[in-house]
Amino acid sequence: MSTATPSTTATGLNLQEEARRHLWLHFSRMGGYSDTHEIPIIARGEGPYVYDDKGKRYLDGLSGLFCSNAGHGRTELGEAAARQVEELDFFMIWSYAHPRAIELASKIASLTPGDLNRVFFTSGGGEAVESALKLARNYHLMRGNGRKLKHIAREVAYHGTTLGALSATGVTNLRSQFEPLVPGGCHVPNTNMYHWPEDREPTWAAEQIEERILFEDPDTVSAVILEPVQNAGGCFVPPEGYFQQVREICDKYDILLISDEVICAWGRLGHYFGCERYGYQPDIITSAKALTSAYMPMGAMIASDRVAEPFMEGTNSFAHGFTFAGHPVASAVALANIEVFEREDLCGHVLRKEGEFREMLEGLRDIPIVGDVRGAGFFQAIELVKDQGTKESFNDEESEKLLRGFLSGALYDRGLICRADDRGDPVIQFSPTLVCDTEQFEEMHDVLRPVLTEASQLMRK
Numbered sequence: 038m039s040t041a042t043p044s045t046t047a048t049g050l051n052l053q054e055e056a057r058r059h060l061w062l063h064f065s066r067m068g069g070y071s072d073t074h075e076i077p078i079i080a081r082g083e084g085p086y087v088y089d090d091k092g093k094r095y096l097d098g099l100s101g102l103f104c105s106n107a108g109h110g111r112t113e114l115g116e117a118a119a120r121q122v123e124e125l126d127f128f129m130i131w132s133y134a135h136p137r138a139i140e141l142a143s144k145i146a147s148l149t150p151g152d153l154n155r156v157f158f159t160s161g162g163g164e165a166v167e168s169a170l171k172l173a174r175n176y177h178l179m180r181g182n183g184r185k186l187k188h189i190a191r192e193v194a195y196h197g198t199t200l201g202a203l204s205a206t207g208v209t210n211l212r213s214q215f216e217p218l219v220p221g222g223c224h225v226p227n228t229n230m231y232h233w234p235e236d237r238e239p240t241w242a243a244e245q246i247e248e249r250i251l252f253e254d255p256d257t258v259s260a261v262i263l264e265p266v267q268n269a270g271g272c273f274v275p276p277e278g279y280f281q282q283v284r285e286i287c288d289k290y291d292i293l294l295i296s297d298e299v300i301c302a303w304g305r306l307g308h309y310f311g312c313e314r315y316g317y318q319p320d321i322i323t324s325a326k327a328l329t330s331a332y333m334p335m336g337a338m339i340a341s342d343r344v345a346e347p348f349m350e351g352t353n354s355f356a357h358g359f360t361f362a363g364h365p366v367a368s369a370v371a372l373a374n375i376e377v378f379e380r381e382d383l384c385g386h387v388l389r390k391e392g393e394f395r396e397m398l399e400g401l402r403d404i405p406i407v408g409d410v411r412g413a414g415f416f417q418a419i420e421l422v423k424d425q426g427t428k429e430s431f432n433d434e435e436s437e438k439l440l441r442g443f444l445s446g447a448l449y450d451r452g453l454i455c456r457a458d459d460r461g462d463p464v465i466q467f468s469p470t471l472v473c474d475t476e477q478f479e480e481m482h483d484v485l486r487p488v489l490t491e492a493s494q495l496m497r498k
């Protein structure tokens with residue numbers, strides 16, 4: 038990244054300098070940025086691409102953190118926002134309603150499977166998870182089971198950073214430095230089948246959930262929270278029948294099943310909701326990110342009629358809310374975004390093209406560092422290993438050298454944005470915009486092959 042022509046703000050400030058001095062980047066080692074290691078500044082987007090402040094083009098292979106599903110630069114979403122500002126800039130949905138929130142809730146309810154008909158808006162994903170965990174506790178309390186306070190989540194899964202959501206997040210180093218967390222978070226093994234012993238039954242992971250429920254005492258467990266495909270750790274898909282088994286376990290012990298679809302909804306897996314791909318019926322879905330394709334911040338918790346019912350009676354209410362939830366401008370943008378999905382059949386496009394995308398990634402298996410290729414839809418990961426035969430992983434020091442020391446920079450320098458992640462074993466994750474096609478898969482390949490080959494050589498030294 039060159040410093041030759043520093044780009045400036047509208048008022049003539051040097052963007053790089055001002056960013057380093059004033060902007061606090063999330064999850065970032067701020068001390069690592071310098072004149073020779075600049076903060077990447079993304080200034081513009083168009084379709085599957087974004088451009089940095091110097092005009093260089095990148096393929097957005099991550100959809101701006103699993104968000105920009107409809108692709109960048111769709112002016113019609115901005116126009117919907119502008120029209121809404123002219124009509125009603127803001128009003129809250131605390132005791133009032135406004136047309137766009139009503140229309141959006143009704144539209145979402147028409148797309149969700151089964152009786153998931155009650156939409157509680159939030160400003161983002163963590164708030165949606167927080168709301169779901171609180172709703173689960175409150176639901177049981179209202180039905181006279183005030184001891185049902187715990188929730189079960191999976192190891193390495195990410196469900197957000199607020200203290201409640203963090204209690205579900207299963208990434209040790211994100212949790213331990215903020216403890217004590219909200220009590221009640223329990224964790225079970227995930228479905229990282231690549232590292233399972235060969236003779237392990239596919240039913241094992243769901244059985245772990247039941248065992249943990251029994252260990253905790255079913256009368257103390259309110260909810261099980263799972264992503265359809267677990268993101269952190271690298272796109273762990275469920276074994277055959279997993280969710281059906283979990284559904285049965287939840288029903289057996291009167292426990293709510295929360296499908297955390299902050300990533301997996303809105304076409305990511307080729308369906309509006311990820312649970313549709315695996316044929317299970319959750320009690321609550323949490324969503325955010327691509328609900329608006331991130332043209333505006335917005336999240337939602339969608340509850341089944343059964344779960345919402347106790348809150349709809351007499352003087353009862355759910356004593357919970359966020360000022361910006363259901364914001365009229367965000368609602369208008371979400372409606373326009375869903376119109377794009379319908380008009381362009383983005384879910385159908387993912388189902389038609391996911392095979393081609395996957396095949397491109399599978400074609401990299403001859404590179405010694407490529408251990409596993411897994412995922413579903415436009416949500417795929419490559420796990421990087423030291424030894425393909427033994428599946429031996431890199432240790433922390435090696436991962437640091439491989440991911441932060443080489444891969445992240447090398448991929449970005451060659452114009453591909455994706456995520457090199459080591460919250461579990463080291464992986465590279467791909468979550469391209471849903472407008473990607475053959476041309477973009479080929480571009481990805483043309484970056485990945487030389488960079489992964491070089492990474493293999495580097496790690497052999």
Ligand code: PLP
Pocket residue numbers: 161162163164166195196197198264268297298299300325326
């Ligand atoms: N749940 C899942 C599955 C996520 O992937 C994320 C964020 O990536 C969250 C919750 C938290 O969402 P947010 O960052 O919008 O608070």
